[in-house]
Amino acid sequence: MTHPDLPTDRQKNDLVRQGNLRAAARNTANEGAHVDPSDVAAQRFSFNGRWTRRDWAHASLFATLGALVVAMVPGFSNAMPEIDLAPPQLTTMALPLPPLSKAATARQPAESWHMVTVESGQTLGAIFEAEGIPAATLQKLLDATQDKQALTRLRPGAMLGFDLGQDGTLRALRYDRNESQRVVLSLDGDNVVERVIERPIEVRTAVITGTVGRSLFHAARKQGLSGATINKLTDDIFQYDIDFSKDVTANDRFSVVVEQHWREGELIRTGDVAAAVFTAKGKPFTAVRFERDGKAEYFTAEGRPLKKSFIRSPIQYARLSSRFGARRHPVLGTMRMHKGVDYAARTGTPIMAAGDARVVSAGWQGGYGNTVVLDHGRGYTTLYAHMSRIAGLRRGQSVKQGQVIGYVGSTGMSTGPHLHYEFRINGVHRNPLQHTMPPPEPLSGPMLAQFRQQTAPALQRIRELEDIIYATVPAQPTEEDTQVAAADAAPDKRG
Incomplete structure (x- = not known):
């Protein structure tokens, strides 16, 4: 409740404003007299002991700004530490290593094989001499192995491995006894220790297919067929039906089922051709391997022998120059x-x-x-x-x-x-190009039934692969074809 005798804030502000006006009037009356600027400022900013609302607002604003400045300055000081540009002082100290144990000292160094390929006319003695290994060491190895005769009659392309020490002395000799066995002859002083490593062989049946393109040989080699297999196809299996010098075009294709022999992830040999289909100028020729009376022969899918009395051409890969x-x-x-x-x-x-x-x-x-x-x-x-x-x-x-x-x-x-x-x-x-011989008699009876049972899986694999790779997309019917089909399907209303 407000007391009636006491002045209100509004009355106080009016009194201050009237005082300021009276002072301004006195200054105008004394115009021309010297006035000290400090006195004017003192009068303008004189404080009469009472705070107005404006004074309280200004005081609150300055107090808030001060508090913010006090809070931010320590953060800046922590975020910007002083940087010492002087390079650090490094000190190198030599620390002695602990001595090796006796077991580590006596441990044999790891094997490091140096492989040598035997060249034509090269003997084992010449290879040892080129490697700087004494003949006495060679004789010691030969006396300790049962493969002495095979080592002294090395075939070109064979691989020999030499494990040599840092001083050039031979520590071990490695060679392949056959496709599935590797022999390591290690020297232990005057003794020779023989170790046989078994290398299992995995036989896989593979279906290889491709188009002839510019060259049948290069296309087949690119797909993974060996040179011997390609010659088997051209010079043996299909030589009676296809003249590869003039009957083959770039769009022709081949599909072959072969047995591949793998060892440790490496293809080492390709076996016999189990089945093959060669499509020449749109006509497929089929060949399937089958043993009759203990002899392997190739037959058509119907069981008729491929071998005829005469081959189509007595010379392979030649150009017909005169008819x-x-x-x-x-x-x-x-x-x-x-x-x-x-x-x-x-x-x-x-x-x-x-x-x-x-x-x-x-x-x-x-x-x-x-x-x-x-x-x-x-x-x-x-x-x-x-x-x-x-x-x-x-x-x-x-x-x-x-x-x-x-x-x-x-x-x-x-x-x-x-x-x-x-x-x-x-x-x-x-004319040898036109004369044909009568086809040989096909298999019959139990022999034909056995042939079909044994050869059906290989032919089926070729058909499945060719259906996937060489399948043709049927053409979409045109509007004209649809109209013709609709007309053919409509009932005939003629009486």
Whole structure:
């Protein structure tokens, strides 16, 4: 409750304001007189013992700012410590290491193998001499192992491992006894300790497929087939049905089932071809391996033997340079009958017998040059001319199909190295590219049932892989096809 006799705050402010106005009036009346600035300031800021609300507000503001400054200054001092730019003083002290235990001192150093590949004509003695190992050490190793004969007859490409000490002395010799056994001969003073390490071999059945592209050999090698396997396909399995010199295009494909032998994660050998499918110009040729009467042969999927009486071409990877029929003779320049076919190839290319036969003649025959004539029985004969040399044949000798009988040359009336090949039936020349022999008899009865049981899994794996890789996406029907299909499906309303 406010007392009526005491002045209110508003009245106090009015009294102060009236006092200020009276002082200003006195200053105006005394204009022209000298006034001390300090007196004016003192009068302006004179304090009469009473605080107004403005004074309290100003005091509160300055107190708050002071408190904030006091709180922030220690933080800045902690966040910005003084930096000593002088480099630190480092001191190096030599500390003695504890002595090695007797067990650590006596421990043998770790093996460090230096591998050497045996070159052609290189002997074990020459290898030891090149490594600086005395002959007496070599003799000591040979006397202590049962593989003395094998070590003294090393094959080119074999690997030998030498464990040499820091002074060059031999500590151990390592070599492979066979595919699954590795032998380590360690020297312990005058004694030789033999250690045999078993290296298990894992056999895997693999399906390898690819397209021919620019080169069948390079494409097959890129997919993982060995050179021997590729030659097996071209020179043995499919030689009766496919002429790889002219019947194969870049879009043709091959699929092969083989057994791969792995050792410690490394492919060391590829086994026999269990099955193969070669698609040439859209036509698939199938071959499956099957043992009949203890002899491995290749058959079609229906069980018909692939081996025929004659192979398609007596020379592999050659270019057909001249066909059967009338032509102008390249040397005589006259029109005459060309009674065979010519295969252009490099001089020295092997020539094979087209089938099992007996040698009728082997020698020089006028314009034919070095020539071989073979009799295959039943009235069939073949002739091979212009050879550079004949493979040591004599009259009456028997030859097997695919056996090398000579080498490409340019002897006789020839303008370049090539093979002139003739095919005759009862003395009449026939076109070897068109004449076909009757197919051999297929398997039958229990033998055919056994064949199907054994070969079905391999063929199935090829079909599954080819269905995945070479599957074609069916074309989407066009609007015209849809309209035609709808018209065909609509009922015929004609009466």
